[in-house]
Amino acid sequence: MKDYIVGLGEILFDCLPDGKKLGGAPANFAYHISNFGLDGIAVSAIGKDADGARIKAELEPRGLKFHLEEVDYPTGTVQVSLSGNGIPQYDICQGVAYDNIPWTPEIEEIAKNARGVCFGSLAQRNAVSRNTIHRFLDTMSPIGTLKVFDINLRQNWYSKEVVEESLKKCNILKLNDEEICTVSTLLGFDPVPAKPDGTPLQLVDFEDQCRGIMKKYELQMIILTCGINGSYVFCEDGRVSFQPTPEVKVADTVGAGDSFTGSFVASLLKGYGVEKAHEKAVAISAFVCTRKGAMPIVPASMLE
Numbered sequence: 618m619k620d621y622i623v624g625l626g627e628i629l630f631d632c633l634p635d636g637k638k639l640g641g642a643p644a645n646f647a648y649h650i651s652n653f654g655l656d657g658i659a660v661s662a663i664g665k666d667a668d669g670a671r672i673k674a675e676l677e678p679r680g681l682k683f684h685l686e687e688v689d690y691p692t693g694t695v696q697v698s699l700s701g702n703g704i705p706q707y708d709i710c711q712g713v714a715y716d717n718i719p720w721t722p723e724i725e726e727i728a729k730n731a732r733g734v735c736f737g738s739l740a741q742r743n744a745v746s747r748n749t750i751h752r753f754l755d756t757m758s759p760i761g762t763l764k765v766f767d768i769n770l771r772q773n774w775y776s777k778e779v780v781e782e783s784l785k786k787c788n789i790l791k792l793n794d795e796e797i798c799t800v801s802t803l804l805g806f807d808p809v810p811a812k813p814d815g816t817p818l819q820l821v822d823f824e825d826q827c828r829g830i831m832k833k834y835e836l837q838m839i840i841l842t843c844g845i846n847g848s849y850v851f852c853e854d855g856r857v858s859f860q861p862t863p864e865v866k867v868a869d870t871v872g873a874g875d876s877f878t879g880s881f882v883a884s885l886l887k888g889y890g891v892e893k894a895h896e897k898a899v900a901i902s903a904f905v906c907t908r909k910g911a912m913p914i915v916p917a918s919m920l921e
Contacts, residue, residue, distance in 0.1 A: 621731045623647065623657075624650070625734050626660075626718075629715065630671075630695070632697060633699070633871070634699065638909070638912075639676070641659075641661065641693065641715065642872075645876065645879070645912060647682075649875065653887060654920075655886060656732075659681060659683040660685075661718060662687070663693075665689065666692055686719055686724075688717050692713065693710065693713035695710065718746040718750075720748065725756055733882060734754065734762075736754075736764075736783070737769040738769060738783065739769055739771050742774040751786065755786070764788050765789045770792075770800075780803060792839070793842045793844070797826055801826045804833075806826050823841060824851065838853060845862050863899065867907065868907055869910075871910065874902070877898045901915060901919055
């Protein structure tokens with residue numbers, strides 16, 4: 618049996634001001650998994666076009682395994698504009714290849730041999746890919762596998778149904794401080810209280826919502842990133858890990874969250890405890906912010 622760690626969902630080109638950069642949250646996740654020497658694989662769909670061919674050509678030298686179904690839709694692209702401090706804004710094209718990932722015998726075989734998977738909400742905006750993602754989750758072994766829902770809410774491409782069904786099938790949820798506010802309201806939990814004076818929210822402001830979500834959907838943990846205000850990992854046994862966010866010179870933050878998730882999951886699978894895995898994820902995510910694009914070369918010393 619293989620031990621695939623799968624990034625399942627969108628693969629695309631981020632069209633940045635200085636050109637196209639390979640991206641898509643699940644593919645970014647799989648790339649960072651593979652950096653740790655684990656069997657990362659990106660599973661998605663591309664078009665029968667120049668961008669699809671270019672995606673394959675760019676993945677191969679990165680050493681990342683991939684299974685990309687070729688479909689009769691254009692390869693996905695996202696127009697990305699950056700604010701003055703490197704924060705991305707996305708304009709996400711519809712009706713693209715990753716919206717139409719078919720369920721195939723090859724994908725079924727990967728699911729049967731998967732030790733872990735990371736998926737999000739964007740690729741579930743269309744029924745074809747949504748059905749494939751959920752069949753994949755249902756096909757994986759129910760014992761000893763990690764199913765990470767890195768929610769990645771984008772524009773209006775999500776619904777209560779998609780979020781709830783995904784929470785029922787994952788055992789780890791990863792989201793940020795803006796998303797916890799949206800998700801709490803969407804699922805009927807008390808809203809996260811706003812700070813009228815603009816001061817940062819503290820642990821107590823988030824923990825009730827996170828614990829409520831964990832209990833209702835029987836999750837092992839929730840990873841909550843809060844930008845410059847640090848990040849938390851809430852565990853089902855009541856433990857909380859906190860890490861401050863390092864100060865770095867930001868080139869852009871595209872893919873930083875995906876590098877966090879991939880590094881955290883890889884570290885867990887390599888036997889690190891939650892606190893050590895959290896520390897390593899923060900360090901690599903901060904490094905990615907200092908580079909342009911979502912898949913920079915990470916120094917080997919950071920992966921030890």
